[in-house]
Every structure is written in C-alpha cells, then in structure tokens.
Amino acid sequence: MTDGTAHIHDHEHCIDTAIARARELCGAREVKLTPIREKVLEIVWRSHKPVGAYDVLDQLARTHKAARPPTVYRALDFLMAEGLIHKIESLNAYLGCGEAGHMHESQFLICRACGTAEEIVDDALDAALDAATKRSGFTVERKVVEIAGVCARCQTL
Numbered sequence: 001m002t003d004g005t006a007h008i009h010d011h012e013h014c015i016d017t018a019i020a021r022a023r024e025l026c027g028a029r030e031v032k033l034t035p036i037r038e039k040v041l042e043i044v045w046r047s048h049k050p051v052g053a054y055d056v057l058d059q060l061a062r063t064h065k066a067a068r069p070p071t072v073y074r075a076l077d078f079l080m081a082e083g084l085i086h087k088i089e090s091l092n093a094y095l096g097c098g099e100a101g102h103m104h105e106s107q108f109l110i111c112r113a114c115g116t117a118e119e120i121v122d123d124a125l126d127a128a129l130d131a132a133t134k135r136s137g138f139t140v141e142r143k144v145v146e147i148a149g150v151c152a153r154c155q156t157l
C-alpha cells in the first residue's frame with residue numbers, strides 16, 4: 001500500500017494477490033513453495049502490521065500442530081530470501097512485500113498508534129543513500145530505512 005488507505009480496502013484481495021504472485025515467482029524460479037511456507041506467507045499477510053515469529057507460530061499451530069519455532073524460522077528465511085516478505089528489524093517482525101519480484105530497496109513508515117507498516121519504494125531516496133554512503137567510503141551490508149511515527153489515518157482519529 002502506498003496511498004495511505006491501508007485500513008479501508010479489500011484486504012482479502014491483498015492476500016490473494018500476494019499468494020498468487022508468490023506461486024508464480026517460485027514456479028518461475030523453480031523453488032518450492034511448500035504448504036507450510038505458503039501458510040506462513042498467508043499469516044504474515046493477514047494484516048499490514050508486522051508480525052513476530054512467535055505470533056506466526058501461534059497461528060500456524062492451529063492448522064499445523066507439529067509446527068515448532070525452527071519450522072517457522074526456516075519458512076520465514078525462505079520467504080525473505082525469495083523477496084516475498086521483509087523483516088522490520090526495529091520491531092523484530094515480518095511484513096509481506098507488495099513489490100515482490102521487483103528489485104528494490106526498502107523503506108518503511110511504521111505507525112506507533114495502529115502498528116501498521118507501509119512500504120515505500122523511493123528510488124531518489126535510495127540513490128541519495130548510495131551517494132552518502134559512497135562519500136563516506138562505507139561498505140553497505142544492509143540498507144533498510146525504518147521511519148517511526150503516526151500514519152495519516154491515525155492522525156485524523
């Protein structure tokens with residue numbers, strides 16, 4: 001979501017689109033989107049709020065009783081490696097990626113009031129970061145911008 005309407009939209013559509021895209025990408029890449037991995041992806045996509053690994057496990061255990069933390073971490077690692085979800089380090093939580101399949105650097109607007117995180121993909125911001133780190137002679141290993149604040153909707157409540 002990039003239009004600030006994260007709360008008032010057909011979220012089923014977001015989930016369906018994300019799952020369909022994941023199947024398509026994994027098929028094209030010849031990697032296996034196993035039922036567990038797909039279920040974990042669906043759980044992460046249940047809302048636009050980043051979800052922690054243990055919350056994922058709680059929900060997964062409802063349908064997959066044998067699921068354990070390593071099951072969840074392996075699935076999350078796979079989904080991250082395929083660019084289907086992102087990790088929000090400041091929250092130690094995961095968020096579905098709406099731009100899966102496109103190379104992009106991530107910037108997130110994280111609302112402390114409602115807990116949603118909105119991914120913005122801004123090439124100009126990314127280029128500015130590249131220039132700034134280059135000037136400092138810094139070798140970048142991870143480049144994720146996490147901005148904390150209050151979203152447009154929460155400001156009007």
Ligand SMILES: [Zn+2]
Binds near residue numbers: 010012014
């Ligand atoms: Zn949605």
Ligand SMILES: [Zn+2]
Binds near residue numbers: 086
């Ligand atoms: Zn993304």
Ligand SMILES: [Zn+2]
Binds near residue numbers: 111113115151152
């Ligand atoms: Zn909010």
